[in-house]
Amino acid sequence: MKIRHHLSDQLLMAYSVGQLPEAFNLVVATHVSMCDECRARLASFDAVGGALIEEIDEIAMGEAALEAALARIDGLPQATRTEPLKTAGIFPAPLADYVGGDLSAVRWRRIGGGVKQAILPTGRSATARLLYIPAGVAVPDHGHRGMELTLVLQGAFADENDRFDRGDIEIADEEVEHTPVALAGEDCICLAATDAPLRFRGLVPRLAQPLFRI
Amino acid sequence: MAQAEDGTDWAGLMLRVRDCQDRAAFAALFRHFAPRVKAFLMKSGAGAALAEECAQDVMAVLWQKAHLFDPARASVATWVFTIARNKRIDALRKDRRAEPEELDWGPEPEPDQAEVMEAQQETERLGRALAALPEKQRALIERAFFGELSHSEIAAETGLPLGTIKSRIRLALEKLRQQMT
Known part of the structure; x- marks a missing residue:
């Protein structure tokens, strides 16, 4: 069945910027899991966040930051692709x-x-x-x-x-x-x-x- | 490969991190994005020390979850933003945040280069559109994204050309689902 009732722009943007109460986050994330239309709209708000990150006046990291980061990832295994959770049930x-x-x-x-x-x-x-x-x-x-x-x-x-x-x-x-x-x-x-x-x-x-x- | 205007192919570097655990590629991404993430977190209210620590965490997630980066769906900057935002919620609000189901659908066929190019250039196009907005409206969007507006204060209309992004991602999702069935 095609989804006919979607999230509002206001809710999607508030979710994208991270300003929704936890209970609303849950409803938004659950709906987006079921609805490609809203997933795409959410991604377009996320893209605004990406543009802001790109344009922001950067603030220098500490001197040894990169060395610390490289040392850290040495001990970090990368997660690998997983098969999607096949939920036989009704809950995303x-x-x-x-x-x-x-x-x-x-x-x-x-x-x-x-x-x-x-x-x-x-x-x-x-x-x-x-x-x-x-x-x-x-x-x-x-x-x-x-x-x-x-x-x-x-x-x-x-x-x-x-x-x-x-x-x-x-x-x-x-x-x-x-x-x-x-x-x-x-x-x-x-x-x-x-x-x-x-x-x-x-x-x-x-x-x-x-x-x-x- | 899709190159940004300044000549750096961020998505290409990200794919080298993803596919070859390339440390030099990671270092280049770190030099560009870590200071931006730090600035983003400080604008969101974190002190310098906490912002530095969280920026380190964000870059570690970028390494660890590289397999979730899909160059046809988002630019590296957009992906970094979503990780940084989640980190901000973790660090400043202590709330749990539900995330949509990952569309992590097994061995990816080679993504369409035109789509990758399109997604990677989006950030710059949006950046130019942001710069062209009236000062008041741009300030409002920035405040929303830096977490300075509550959800009830967030106005829906950004004045940015988001419709084109939406249609492109929508098509990408449809293709992905077709490959699944």
Whole structure:
């Protein structure tokens, strides 16, 4: 299936310069692993960094720096080409790395209505989590204070505006109040990152929120 | 081989490091890039001693991971930038950074020379485009790349001709994937 929803220039550039919170880095790296279009756009931002490195006013290294470097590489074996990781599963390498394996390695917690989630270990400035939404089920209605990225890994979901399949990424800012529903056919698994806690509109989800860190 | 305007074939040197563990080629790359990496890290807020140490680390990675350098996809300067940026994140932020899957797909067929030339000349073309930008806009791009802007402050529009780079890399990736299947 062709990916239709891509990363924004702002996110790709922030990733290229290294200014994204860890949780967002994970979502960007996972999407780029699945999407040649965004890999190429990311490379074009990296090329700007290359041009800046080339043009920069250099600052001389210490006197013995080159000798030290040559002595150092003497003891350094070069890595060799490796076959690409053949992941039979649904997680691209950067995500599998965080989870410590594929789907079977995820430690889910139920959050009601058949929906499950697993918080991934990242720095605290933003949160990354895996979401498991049974086919046909809605994710609790929510808005959010910051930005929310949702990347589909399996199945598909739709909200009021659009449809998102495997590889598609939804970028929602605080303006968006939406009710994503997993489409019939296959349970939907997503990787999501938020840079501020979600705020749920219903009372019960709001009470449950601190408990589940969503 | 693809030569830069000043006559130095950085990609060729890099391939000698990759394919022949050529120490003289490494020394030439070190003389050119290490002082630039040091300057980049100091602009990003590192002190001189830390920047020097990190520049050494960056050049060691360039040696160790030479097999990941693909002259058809990036110039040496671009590749050095990505290593230096990752080092900056390691050293200054202590955050873990997820990287996309490597497209490291086994014995490479000889890369197309025209593509290599194109990729290697990109850095200079971009450099000229940067120089031609209005001062304010260039300063903003520099600040973003030196890590002085937060992600919410980063404006998407660089005003640089990135579309052509994107299309070229996109084609290279398609070819690579075709060879895979």
